Amino acid sequence: MDNINRNLTSEEIRQRALELGNWFHNINLGGVQTAPDHFLGDYPAVKWRRFANALPTDLQGKTVLDIGCNAGFHSIEMKRRGADRVVGIDLEDMYLEQARFAANLCGVELELRKLSVYDVAELGERFDIVLFMGVLYHLRHPLLALDLIREHVVKDLFVFQSLQRGSPEVEPLQENYPFWEYGVFERPGFPRLHFIENRFSDDQTNWWIPNRACSEAMLRSAGFEIIDHPEEEVFICRCGKPGRGAGAVYPARGKAGD
Numbered sequence: 001m002d003n004i005n006r007n008l009t010s011e012e013i014r015q016r017a018l019e020l021g022n023w024f025h026n027i028n029l030g031g032v033q034t035a036p037d038h039f040l041g042d043y044p045a046v047k048w049r050r051f052a053n054a055l056p057t058d059l060q061g062k063t064v065l066d067i068g069c070n071a072g073f074h075s076i077e078m079k080r081r082g083a084d085r086v087v088g089i090d091l092e093d094m095y096l097e098q099a100r101f102a103a104n105l106c107g108v109e110l111e112l113r114k115l116s117v118y119d120v121a122e123l124g125e126r127f128d129i130v131l132f133m134g135v136l137y138h139l140r141h142p143l144l145a146l147d148l149i150r151e152h153v154v155k156d157l158f159v160f161q162s163l164q165r166g167s168p169e170v171e172p173l174q175e176n177y178p179f180w181e182y183g184v185f186e187r188p189g190f191p192r193l194h195f196i197e198n199r200f201s202d203d204q205t206n207w208w209i210p211n212r213a214c215s216e217a218m219l220r221s222a223g224f225e226i227i228d229h230p231e232e233e234v235f236i237c238r239c240g241k242p243g244r245g246a247g248a249v250y251p252a253r254g255k256a257g258d
Contacts, residue, residue: 013105020101021094025071029105034071034098044073044133047161047231052077054230055129055159059083065127065153067117068135072099072110078129079108087123089115117145126155136162136215138205142193146222147248150239158224158237166192166211168232173217191217221245 008016013032017023026035026042040046056062060082066075069088078086088110090096096112103110115122117135130153136142149158169189177184184190191214200206210218215235219226225240 008105016101017098020098023071023098024095025073025098025102027071027073027076027102029102034102047233048074048077051230051234051236054228054234054236055081055157057081059129062128063087063125063155064129064131065089065120065123066131066133067120067149068133068138069099069110069112069131070095070134072102072112074131074133075099075110076103076106076108078131079103079110080106083129085111087111087113087127089113089117089120089123091116118148120148121152123153126153128155129157129159130154131159133159133161134163136160137207137209140207142208143218143222144248146218146224150223150242151248154224154239156238158239160215160219160224160235160237161231161233162215163206163209164212164215164233165194165209168212170213170216189213193218 008030010030010032013029017029017032017034023034025044026033026038035043058081059078062083064075064078064083064086066078066086066088069075069090072088075086075088088099090099091114093114096114099110099112117139118141130149132149136145139145167188171184171187171189192211193214194209196206196209198204200209212232216226219235219237221243223240223242224237226235226237228236230236
């Protein structure tokens, strides 16, 4: 990337990157790849190139929220397009430290906070673009997360990406199904959210994996209008009409000591 801090040698960058732990984002820092042996190849750049043209190239005057920012690849790309402010949130201290290091070397300013997707209301503002890349399947309560994002932080564009499995077909849905309907649930294009009880890809945080129909249905249900589908796992949305029963459900708080 451009604007690399010339005060650090390649060996110093490599050593510091190693000290910051295992990187999931392979970022080129002055010729040093942070995850050169990534099992998905040059990730996430290889996927980014498939849908980058679907997003505005000039983000001057815009604000961006990157939910689950990891090491900051997408946040940095948003700053490189001229975004006025980019806020990245993640719950993992290691990823936030990686993002700080990468942003500093790339000469961009990111606002990084340790925050859960379930607590986005604490940000107290809406953003022109909200990125939600590779997070849904790590959540025990995925639809709640989408409801909270829609309710609290999306002003204009919402960029959603999720691991998907199952059929890429999308079954046209009826408004209602009778109690004795069985066949529709066997059709490959009916919305299906696969539950992973133990692990998937050696990761115990991989809880739910949707098929394409489910990704689309969940987005609509949370109140998003899909306006583009530039890559098989990526959906670009705007706020639309909330679906049936839409709106974040907040659990009752127990009394102190419960």
